Amino acid sequence: MLKKKFVQSSMLLLASVLLLCSLIPTASAASMNAAPREVKLEWNGTRLPQNGLLIEGSTMIPVVLLRDSIGVTLRYEPTVKTYTLLQNDDQIDMIMGTDSINIRLNNHQWKGPNAQVINGRMYIPFTVLRDGFGYQSAWNASQVKLNFAKKGIFLEE
The missing domain is CATH 1.20.5 (Single alpha-helices involved in coiled-coils or other helix-helix interfaces)
Structure with a gap:
């Protein structure tokens, strides 16, 4: 038993x-x-008209938002399928591949998360903007909000 x-x-x-x-x-x-989570975006404390997305721990920023709301120059070269963001002497290239979008910062390969096209819009990880353009940020987890600005600007959470 x-x-x-x-x-x-x-x-x-x-x-x-x-x-x-x-x-x-x-x-x-x-x-x-x-599904990606929406992130409220602010530029130097001012609410921006579009949201970002939180994907696998990375805050993704719509590229057209940078052009339309912040004044970053955006170019597209169709022969090499490359989008380029320019600010002062800094350059971020997003090269469209068959299955991914590779990023170069000032002609050096980016080792972090890649850009993504979601619902027909190109998104770039905020960390690329931090490393490429020197942006700083303040993250508010309770509001799911990212406030970012040029380096040297005081940011509040």
Whole structure:
């Protein structure tokens, strides 16, 4: 009788472990495919007309927002499928590949997250703007808001 109880307990434990293990990949896949979260954007404390997106821990900024609201120069060269952002002497190139968008900062390969096209709009990680143009930021997690500005400007969260 003790042996039968041991076998039943072992089977129950094994079934529980298998069930738990089968749920782990599903949860990981669901979180990876989760819809991007909208991020309110501010330039030097002034609310911008478009939102960014929070994707896999990176705040993504719409490229046209930089052109239209902040005054960054945006060019497109169709022969090499490259978008270029220019500010002062700094340059960020976004090269359209077949399955990704590679980034260069002042002619050096960017090692961070790539740009993405989402719903027909190009988004660039804020970290590229920080490293390429020297922008600084203040993140407000409770409001899901990023306030960014040129270096040297005092920012409040």
